[in-house]
Amino acid sequence: MDKLSFLNGIAWIAVFISLLLAFFLFTVKTENKLANRLFAFFFILSAIDLSGFFFYEFIEEQLDIEVFRWTTCLLGMPLFYLFVLAVCYSDFQLKWKHLLHGFPFILVNLIFLPRFYLAGEIEKIQFFKVHNQMPEMLFFHAIVEFQYVFYIVGVFLILRKYKELYLENYANTSFSTYVWLFQMTSVFLIAHIVVILKTLLRYTDYNNTFIWANVLVGSIALLITCWFIMKALNHPELFRGINSKLKLTKDILPESTTKNDSENIQNDLIQTQIHALRDYMTEKEPYLDQSLTIQELANQINIPVRDLSVLINHHIDQHFFDFVNEYRIQKAMHILKDASKKELTVLEILYEVGFNSKSSFNTSFKKYTNLTPTAYRNS
Template sequence: MDRISLLQGIARIGVFVSLLMAFFLLTVKTENKLANRLFAWFFIVSAIDLCGFFVLDYIQDYVNLVIFRWTICLLAMPLFYLYVLAVCYSDFKLKWKHLVHLFPIVLVNLVFLPRLYLASDTEKEIFEFLEQMPEIYFIQVLIELQYVFYIVSSFLILKKYREIYLENYTNPSTSTYKYLFQMTTVFLIAHCLVALKNVLRYSDFRQLFLWLNVVVGSVALFITCWLVMKALNHPELFRGINSKLQLTKDFLPEENEVTKEIISNKDEFVSSQILALKNYMIEKEPYLDPSLTIQELSNQINIPVRDLSVLINHRMNQHFFDFVNEYRIQKAMHILKDQSKSQLTVLEILYEVGFNSKSSFNTSFKKYTNLTPTS
């Protein structure tokens, strides 16, 4: 009884915190309202799922409601997946095609419809052992397959997001990538515990299953509180990228004998472009702009952005992010060696050379010099 009371207490707190988070996301002022609304609905769905630990005693006579509460969790991962898309891509909008994500919950409820939803009250009394019904097994298998699909899809989105950012932006909001990557990883680990719990449900380890319920509830509460703290500390955390941006490798022609010959003939021209670009970086110092993008640099030197992307990311074999930050670090080293500027702090120097965060500056400085700025 103590264990059940503990689990119900944890679940009640989890539901409260989830709904609090949803309220915060729906009311906080931000440019990315769609992402916040999707995440708010994710927390609302999570709250409905968590409340199952303590509301079943009140709704067990309403089989239709019990079944629907079981199936509502099939909306959680599609909402999270769409949230990741909305955060990563600033121009993301919901379209009719996204209704396909409702297919699992619609399918499940159609499977249950003939046997449960339309059954008479007398017929529904036979479903005392609901968890042992084949339909419930079907739901659990579908949930596992759905989870794998959306977790893998989310990781692939984040991988592409990071690559595009490095090729097109400087001082990217790495906190966005880290936050979403950490969140997706935590969800993956948490669901592994849920999957283990569901396996133990049908084993002889009943006591272990009951204790694992408490662990899962505690983990869910911890994750929810962690996300609340992240949101409160970083209400404007994200900066999305344009979904129309492509990786350089996606629009480079495949190498064959013809393209190799063309590339060979262009080597001299490419070398002159690289030299002109390097001279421009040294003379005009565009890297001092902390928000410099490859599009802006393209406009300044009158080279089409696609050509400039190929030049830097392919010909010079550098991400645009690394290319620009290398000049910033060289400028910072020059300032550090200048005795007339010895009174400047590291923070003042990093802002002067175009960085906008100390962590980004320290990481780049160590990468190019194998030293720290204070060494």
């Protein structure tokens, strides 16, 4: 009984925090309202799911509500998937086609309809007592697991493309959107694996272990919820999205052109463009702008952004992100070697050369020099 009381206490706290975070996301002022609202609805569904630890105590005679509550978990991952799209792409909008994500939820409830929702009270009670052995529940669990894998893979694919597009088109070193979403998705995956292991205990003789596994899952859910709150409070703007209409260089290259071809057939025009670009980067120092994008650079040197993307990402064989940061690092190296600027701190230097994060500056600097900025200065 003490274990159940402890578990219920954790569940109550987790539900309260989830609803509190949903309220915060609904009311916080931000440009990306759609992403906030999708995430808020996700947390409301999480609260409904977590309420399962104590919800049944209040609706013992309303089994329909309890079974319907079970099926709402099928809306969680679609909402998270749409939330990731809304965060990654600033021009993302909900469309009628996105209602198709609710099909598994509708399908499962239709399957429960004949032998549960439309059944008499006695049949419902009998169904509920042995629900884990019923074909409808086995199908429901199979759909949940299949859907989870489908959306987790889908989210990781979105993040991979987002990262590639970001590296090819942006030079802002604050990469928080990708890092945060990747961490969050990874945490979801780990938590779900724990839930699967916990569920397997239900079909064994380790009933006592199953109860403690519930306590563990409840504690993990509470910790994850608290972690999300801290992230949301520290980053209320939910980071910077990119344009979904951007294309990867490999997708806009002519089909007959391969990397080896471009290396072997470097015409005078390409070489001239590369030299002109490098001269402009050295003389005008556009990389000092922390938020420089490939579109802005293309406007400055009067070249179509499509051509500039191919020139940098394909012919120079560097991501735009790395191409720009190389100039920033070279500028930082020059300042660090300058004896007249010894009074400048590393933090002042990184801001001066276009970085906006100490961690990203140290990582990039070590990548190019195999030394930390401080070690380079001392050497």
